[in-house]
Amino acid sequence: MIRFIVRRIVAAFFVMIAVTIITFLLLAATGNQAARLAGKNATQQQIHQIAAQYGLDKPIYVQYVKTMKNIFTGKAYSYTQNINVLQEVKHDYPATLSLAFGAGIIWLGLSVLFGTLAAVYAGRTTDRVLTILSMAGVSFPPFFLGAIFLYFLGYKLGWFPLGGYVGLSDPWQWFKHLVLPWITLSILFIGFYSRVLRSTILDNTNEDYVRTAHAKGLTDGQVLRRHTLRNSMIPIISLWGLDMGQLLGGAAILTDSVFNLQGVGQLAATAIANLDVITIMVIVILTAFAVVLLSAIVDILYAVLDPRIRLA
Amino acid sequence: MAAADTAGTSFSDAVSGSYDSDAQDLPPGVGPWKLAWRRLRRNKVALFFGFIFVLLVVVCLLAPVYAHDIAHTSPNAEAGLTATVKVGGKVKPVVNSIGIPIGPTWHAKYFFGADINGRDTAVRLLYGGRNSLEIGAVATIITMVLATFFGVLAGFYRGWWDAVITRFADVIWAYPAVLLGITLGTVFATGGIGPIHGTFLLAPAIVVGIVYIPYVLKPVRAQVLQLREREFIDAARQQGLSSTQIMFRELLPNISSTIVVFMPLILANAILLEAGLSYLGAGVQPPNPSWGTMIAEGLQPLPAAFSNVLVPGFMLVIAVMSVNIFGDGVRDALDPRAKVRIAR
Numbered sequence: 094m095i096r097f098i099v100r101r102i103v104a105a106f107f108v109m110i111a112v113t114i115i116t117f118l119l120l121a122a123t124g125n126q127a128a129r130l131a132g133k134n135a136t137q138q139q140i141h142q143i144a145a146q147y148g149l150d151k152p153i154y155v156q157y158v159k160t161m162k163n164i165f166t167g168k169a170y171s172y173t174q175n176i177n178v179l180q181e182v183k184h185d186y187p188a189t190l191s192l193a194f195g196a197g198i199i200w201l202g203l204s205v206l207f208g209t210l211a212a213v214y215a216g217r218t219t220d221r222v223l224t225i226l227s228m229a230g231v232s233f234p235p236f237f238l239g240a241i242f243l244y245f246l247g248y249k250l251g252w253f254p255l256g257g258y259v260g261l262s263d264p265w266q267w268f269k270h271l272v273l274p275w276i277t278l279s280i281l282f283i284g285f286y287s288r289v290l291r292s293t294i295l296d297n298t299n300e301d302y303v304r305t306a307h308a309k310g311l312t313d314g315q316v317l318r319r320h321t322l323r324n325s326m327i328p329i330i331s332l333w334g335l336d337m338g339q340l341l342g343g344a345a346i347l348t349d350s351v352f353n354l355q356g357v358g359q360l361a362a363t364a365i366a367n368l369d370v371i372t373i374m375v376i377v378i379l380t381a382f383a384v385v386l387l388s389a390i391v392d393i394l395y396a397v398l399d400p401r402i403r404l405a
Numbered sequence: 406m407a408a409a410d411t412a413g414t415s416f417s418d419a420v421s422g423s424y425d426s427d428a429q430d431l432p433p434g435v436g437p438w439k440l441a442w443r444r445l446r447r448n449k450v451a452l453f454f455g456f457i458f459v460l461l462v463v464v465c466l467l468a469p470v471y472a473h474d475i476a477h478t479s480p481n482a483e484a485g486l487t488a489t490v491k492v493g494g495k496v497k498p499v500v501n502s503i504g505i506p507i508g509p510t511w512h513a514k515y516f517f518g519a520d521i522n523g524r525d526t527a528v529r530l531l532y533g534g535r536n537s538l539e540i541g542a543v544a545t546i547i548t549m550v551l552a553t554f555f556g557v558l559a560g561f562y563r564g565w566w567d568a569v570i571t572r573f574a575d576v577i578w579a580y581p582a583v584l585l586g587i588t589l590g591t592v593f594a595t596g597g598i599g600p601i602h603g604t605f606l607l608a609p610a611i612v613v614g615i616v617y618i619p620y621v622l623k624p625v626r627a628q629v630l631q632l633r634e635r636e637f638i639d640a641a642r643q644q645g646l647s648s649t650q651i652m653f654r655e656l657l658p659n660i661s662s663t664i665v666v667f668m669p670l671i672l673a674n675a676i677l678l679e680a681g682l683s684y685l686g687a688g689v690q691p692p693n694p695s696w697g698t699m700i701a702e703g704l705q706p707l708p709a710a711f712s713n714v715l716v717p718g719f720m721l722v723i724a725v726m727s728v729n730i731f732g733d734g735v736r737d738a739l740d741p742r743a744k745v746r747i748a749r
Contacts, residue, residue, distance in 0.1 A: 104575075107572070108572070108575050108576055108579055109579075111572070111576045112576055112579050112580070115576060116588065119588055119589065119592050120588065120591070120592065224733070225450075225730070228726055228729045228730050228733065229722070229726055231673075231729060232673070232677075232722050232725040232726035232729055233722055234677055234680050234681060234684075234697075234718075234721065234722075234725075236681065236684050236700065236701075237700055237714070237718040237721065237722070240700070240704055240714050240718070241714075241715075241718070244711050244714070339581040342581070343584075344581035344583060344584055346583050346584070346587070346681075346685065347583065347681050347684065347685070350685070351704075361584065361587065362685050365587055365590075365591050365685060365686060365687055366685075366686055368591065370591075373587070373588060373591060376584070377580065377584050377585075377588055380580070380581055380584055381579040381580050381581075381584075384578075384579050384580075384581065385579050
């Protein structure tokens with residue numbers, strides 16, 4: 094067991110290093126950074142000056158070590174805005190956190206409900222309707238759905254504010270500003286999760302342990318609650334862990350920016366518009382780390398819960 | 406253009422080719438593809454949405470015809486400030502004095518209205534659809550080819566090949582799809598890598614194609630790992646087939662159903678991701694239209710003309726949804742444990 098955990102952590106560590114190297118190479122080593130920062134009409138001398146100022150004239154591995162040192166000691170400054178990127182991320186983090194957890198709870202709850210209903214009524218009208226709905230759900234891009242909500246429920250009917258984020262110090266406003274983003278983000282996941290749960294439950298219904306439970310004289314509902322559903326929840330929970338990891342790292346870029354929530358995702362979107370490579374680098378590395386860590390945790394938890402996995 | 410066609414229809418082509426309509430008394434050993442096609446044929450909903458998608462592809466491919474012969478304009482042609490259009494006998498400005506464009510006229514010119522630059526929305530919708538579908542199709546081909554190739558290699562040779570390929574897939578996997586897409590898209594848009602540059606229309610296809618590789622590579626590799634232990638591979642080796650021959654002649658046909666199941670799924674996600682990237686400015690670069698850029702442009706003055714958001718948005722949703730539902734039907738048809746049926 095210990096060997097498995099150590100192996101998994103070492104693997105995660107190497108993936109993280111690879112992530113930093115690849116992200117750096119992609120963003121810092123392509124194109125002529127100094128020339129771009131100097132502007133269109135800069136002279137050759139100005140470009141050299143800027144390159145020297147930011148250390149862009151050094152060999153690439155020196156730049157890599159320096160950039161990573163800056164990022165991990167909290168001294169990464171954006172080239173274009175001259176602001177501390179980590180401060181910025183910290184400032185935007187409450188919005189990201191509120192969005193991710195609120196949506197996470199909604200989509201987990203509703204997808205368990207819909208997935209179970211679809212499995213119980215498999216092949217009948219309820220299942221058909223839920224299937225079509227979930228197909229529609231996964232086909233709506235969040236920025237389009239968000240725009241529809243904002244226009245009709247916000248602008249036309251005036252029921253909700255037109256985007257923006259209000260801190261938790263005013264809970265009612267916080268809630269009102271987040272309802273639409275939560276729904277928008279959840280719809281994407283509900284469709285997918287309820288499909289996964291439905292097929293896992295249906296797979297499990299043919300298992301021996303379910304037949305045994307029926308043979309013991311349990312009712313259908315009892316078998317579902319005590320046996321089938323519990324086992325079918327395992328893949329759902331691990332998916333949830335991974336998706337939350339992405340969202341906590343700021344991956345809800347589209348939802349974040351269409352609702353102007355000023356979270357980490359929107360920070361990334363703005364950074365793209367300004368071609369602010371350091372900010373993009375920090376957010377990409379942060380998110381990738383969150384994903385790598387959570388997938389390692391999920392794997393280890395699996396191995397703890399189910400000894401068969403360790404042998405594989 | 407041809408590419409956009411293939412991804413959506415290759416499955417039905419491949420299958421209908423082997424289907425023999427007057428063979429009523431089929432021998433007991435019916436091929437798996439024939440069985441799958443029979444199941445798919447019974448699934449009217451999936452067929453209907455497959456048809457819708459093909460229809461969309463055809464309509465978008467006809468964009469130049471519509472632009473040239475019906476709307477008499479081109480996708481990037483901006484109407485001047487004083488331009489007017491005649492609607493139902495009344496002359497109206499295309500973009501009025503406070504910058505609000507004309508809404509849908511339901512006539513040949515400005516059928517879906519104009520955008521704030523006075524460009525014909527319907528024309529841009531078709532050209533944008535062509536770009537979106539083309540990028541989606543090329544991205545799907547890139548993903549499927551690379552993922553299958555490397556997945557088979559990793560699963561067949563194991564050892565070092567497997568270690569290197571799986572680690573690479575893990576690294577790509579570690580990036581959330583949209584973030585990796587943005588990073589690559591930004592790289593292409595700023596400096597470019599080698600000859601590939603952001604202004605190159607298919608650059609987003611390469612980005613999207615790379616992002617989805619691990620999602621197909623992992624299942625392909627897992628399946629090859631299982632298959633290579635089976636007797637028919639031993640038999641092939643005893644007959645003196647080389648590794649390459651075993652991979653292409655023995656393994657590839659056996660994983661083809663997995664590949665077919667993944668194709669619509671990747672296509673739908675590729676179209677969605679391209680739209681997301683273009684919405685954020687890291688995909689198709691203006692003035693070229695795509696459904697994603699059109700939604701972003703339509704949102705600029707939010708209250709001005711919401712139809713400019715709704716029209717490309719719903720086209721996008723219909724395209725993605727029809728691929729998804731058709732793909733679901735294909736999966737049900739190819740899945741030996743076809744799940745819906747156990748309830749009856």
